[in-house]
Amino acid sequence: MTRLRSIASARAAIVLAAAALLSPVDTARAADEDDARLEALEERIEELETERDAAREGSESRFGPGAWTRHVRIGGSANVGWYDGQSDGVVAGSGFQVRDARFFVDAELGQELALFGHTIVRNAGFSFEWDLVRIGMLSNRVGEAYAELQGIGGSEWLNFQLGRFQIPVGEAYLRYSRGRWKNAFISQPVGGTWFWDEGVKLYGRDVRGRFAYVASITENETAFNASVSSQKQYSLKLMTDPTPWLHLSASFLYGGDVGSATSPGSGGGLWLGETWARGIGVNTTLPVYQNGAAVADGPFKVDSSWYAGADAIFDFEDKASVWLAYGAWDIGSPDGAYDRMIHSWIAEVVVYGSLFSPRLDGVYLGARASGLGTYDDDRGYSYDVRTLAQTGYNGRSLEEYSAVLGWQPIELLVLRFEYTHRRATMVSGVPAAQLDYEDDLDAWGVEIGVHF
Numbered sequence: 001m002t003r004l005r006s007i008a009s010a011r012a013a014i015v016l017a018a019a020a021l022l023s024p025v026d027t028a029r030a031a032d033e034d035d036a037r038l039e040a041l042e043e044r045i046e047e048l049e050t051e052r053d054a055a056r057e058g059s060e061s062r063f064g065p066g067a068w069t070r071h072v073r074i075g076g077s078a079n080v081g082w083y084d085g086q087s088d089g090v091v092a093g094s095g096f097q098v099r100d101a102r103f104f105v106d107a108e109l110g111q112e113l114a115l116f117g118h119t120i121v122r123n124a125g126f127s128f129e130w131d132l133v134r135i136g137m138l139s140n141r142v143g144e145a146y147a148e149l150q151g152i153g154g155s156e157w158l159n160f161q162l163g164r165f166q167i168p169v170g171e172a173y174l175r176y177s178r179g180r181w182k183n184a185f186i187s188q189p190v191g192g193t194w195f196w197d198e199g200v201k202l203y204g205r206d207v208r209g210r211f212a213y214v215a216s217i218t219e220n221e222t223a224f225n226a227s228v229s230s231q232k233q234y235s236l237k238l239m240t241d242p243t244p245w246l247h248l249s250a251s252f253l254y255g256g257d258v259g260s261a262t263s264p265g266s267g268g269g270l271w272l273g274e275t276w277a278r279g280i281g282v283n284t285t286l287p288v289y290q291n292g293a294a295v296a297d298g299p300f301k302v303d304s305s306w307y308a309g310a311d312a313i314f315d316f317e318d319k320a321s322v323w324l325a326y327g328a329w330d331i332g333s334p335d336g337a338y339d340r341m342i343h344s345w346i347a348e349v350v351v352y353g354s355l356f357s358p359r360l361d362g363v364y365l366g367a368r369a370s371g372l373g374t375y376d377d378d379r380g381y382s383y384d385v386r387t388l389a390q391t392g393y394n395g396r397s398l399e400e401y402s403a404v405l406g407w408q409p410i411e412l413l414v415l416r417f418e419y420t421h422r423r424a425t426m427v428s429g430v431p432a433a434q435l436d437y438e439d440d441l442d443a444w445g446v447e448i449g450v451h452f
Contacts, residue, residue, distance in 0.1 A: 007068040037278070071110045076103040077157045077181045079274075081447030083136070086440040089422060095134060099186075099447065101133040102143060104178055112151075121301040122151025129177060135274075142224060143177055143196055157204035164224075165201055167270055168214035168237050169251040170312040170325060172346070181451035184350045185404045187443070188273065189370035190383065191344025193251070193309070193327065195271035197233065198225060212239040220255045223266035223275055227303075231256025234271045247313040251327075258302040268305055268331075272344055273372055273398075274384040277305045277331045280338040286392030290338075292429035298338035305331045309344070318391045319355040323348040329433045331381075340381050366404040373397025373425070380427040387424075388439045412451060417452045419444045 066306065079100040085092045108125035129143030146163030166173045171191030175183040199218030203209060213236070220233035233255040240248050258277055259265035266279030281288050281297025288295050309327025315321075325346040332339050348368040353360025372383045375397055382388050383398040401421045408414040422441035426434055 009133045010357040018148075023314075058088050072105070072107045074105055074176075075452055076105070077101070077178075077182070077449065077451035079186075079447055079449045081186075081445055083186075083443070083445035083447075085443035086252070088437055088440040089443045090384065090441075091136070091443045091445070094359075097136045098133050099136050099307060099445075100180055102177065103130045103132065104128065104181065119151065119154035121149045122154060122356045124149050131177070132424070146201075155204070156207055159200040159203050161203075162195050162199075165216075166202060167193070167195055167197050167218065167235060167253075168203070168216055169235050169253050169307060170237075170309050170327065171247075171249060171313060171323065172325070181414075181449055183368045184364060184406060184416075185368060185402055186445050187400070187420055188400055189346045189348070189368065190273040190398050190400050191327065191346060191372040192273055192324075193270060193307070193344075193371050195222065195269060197221075197269040199232075210241055213237065214239075218269055220258060220269045221266050221267060226266060228259055228263055228265035229257035231258070242268050244406070245314060245316050247311075247315065249311045251307070251309050251311075253305075253307040255302075257304065259300045261299065261301055264300040268302065270307060272327075272329060272342070273385070273387060275372070275382055277302050280333070280340070280381075280393050284388045284392045286389070286394070286434075288392065289380070289394050289427055289429040291349075292427075294429070295349070297300075299334050301334055303332040308353060318352050320349065320351045322350075340374055341376075342372065342374055342380060342381055344370075344372045362408045364404075364406045364408070366406070368402045368404075369399070371397060371399040373399075377428045383424075387437070391424065391434060392426050394430045396427050397423075399423045414449045416447045416449065417445070420448075 001374040077100070078098065080098050082096050083091045083099065093389045105128045107127065108123055110123065113121045113124070114118055126146070126150045129149065131139045131141050131143035133139060142164060144163075144165050146161045146165050149160040152158040152160060161206065166177055170193035172189060173194035175188065175192070176194045177196070195220035197220070199216055201214065201216040202212040203212070215237070216235045218233045220231055221227050233253065235251065235253040237249055237251045237418045242248070253270055255268050255270065255277065258268045259279060264279050264282045270276065279298050279302060288297055307327055307329045309325065311323070311325040314322040323346060325344075327344040329342040329344065330339070331342070346368070347370070348366065350364055350366040353363035373396055374381055377396060380394045380396050382391060382393050383395050399422070401423075402418055404416055404418040406414055406416040420443045422443060424438050424441060426438065
């Protein structure tokens with residue numbers, strides 16, 4: 001603005017010098033006109049300076065108009081469509097539905113916090129998820145809600161979340177919640193590890209991004225802000241990307257007591273698909289069959305649980321991707337009589353149309369097989385809470401085989417058609433009425449998914 005004032009002064013001097021060569025009358029008239037122009041120019045300069053100062057104050061303030069767009073992001077995703085299936089399936093007769101809807105707010109400080117020239121925190125923020133609709137049912141609950149500190153001490157290895165977040169075990173949890181729109185399928189794998197819990201999470205990586213870890217300590221109960229036994233759940237996930245197209249991870253989790261002798265609590269914090277750790281016989285009136293005969297329900301209390309698994313993801317950019325996963329999940333009872341060892345596995349492949357022709361860009365085909373079960377004829381479990389009334393805790397295994405055709409014309413929108421063959425098997429000794437549930441479980445749907 002100083003330069004503008006200098007230009008204006010020089011211009012005025014030139015005008016006055018030229019005016020000296022004119023007649024007195026012309027000189028007087030020109031001087032008056034130039035004085036008016038100079039006054040208007042100075043007023044405009046002051047207006048510009050005022051606007052500049054206001055804009056600078058707004059952008060520099062963490063609470064100003066500039067901060068809203070630079071430091072706060074509002075997002076969300078929704079999946080809507082038509083869903084149906086065979087008579088015993090979990091989506092039979094669903095029809096038109098809002099299948100999934102969730103909204104997110106992410107805020108960050110956007111600047112480094114330092115003390116005596118040393119970085120304390122590179123960035124700080126807060127994230128919130130409103131889990132409005134899930135699997136076609138109104139949830140209306142808190143998903144994630146945590147405060148975050150990034151780059152503690154200036155290190156990439158130490159980042160911190162405190163609050164409620166997705167339990168960092170396996171790779172499936174990244175396709176739930178805020179990663180829902182990245183799932184190439186309508187459905188989720190039956191053995192996918194996920195769910196939210198309250199606690200603390202640490203994560204980090206090396207500078208090159210080849211090695212990373214995520215560790216957490218959480219409350220170990222499904223219910224929000226609850227822990228009947230006060231026992232915690234501990235998890236550790238180690239990751240490496242040896243090549244740009246290969247991602248490998250190994251996950252470990254241990255959970256302490258869940259519930260008590262008189263109360264089942266809400267079950268363990270980790271979910272596999274639509275089931276979680278709880279006492280054998282809880283929340284159903286169906287008898288428990290074990291070793292070929294009906295037995296009494298097990299204790300309410302789960303003594304402990306642990307999970308160990310590994311994932312491998314091969315991602316060839318826009319050509320194809322392959323996801324392979326296996327996990328072993330042990331649920332212990334106080335006396336060992338109702339222990340369960342459950343196996344989960346996932347095999348998924350997605351092929352993109354751009355592999356064959358640029359005209360097929362955005363089109364993809366996918367196939368996935370996934371399973372969850374004891375695979376033991378003598379000891380079963382419940383693998384989907386939605387079918388607890390039909391199977392109780394007598395399921396030997398639950399498997400799904402899905403095929404999907406998708407089209408993503410733009411990044412924010414995708415259209416999918418999926419058919420899923422669902423297969424359930426029961427343990428020995430169950431009555432014929434439960435054996436009938438093994439059939440007529442297939443499902444299909446057409447869905448539009450959007451996110452922003």
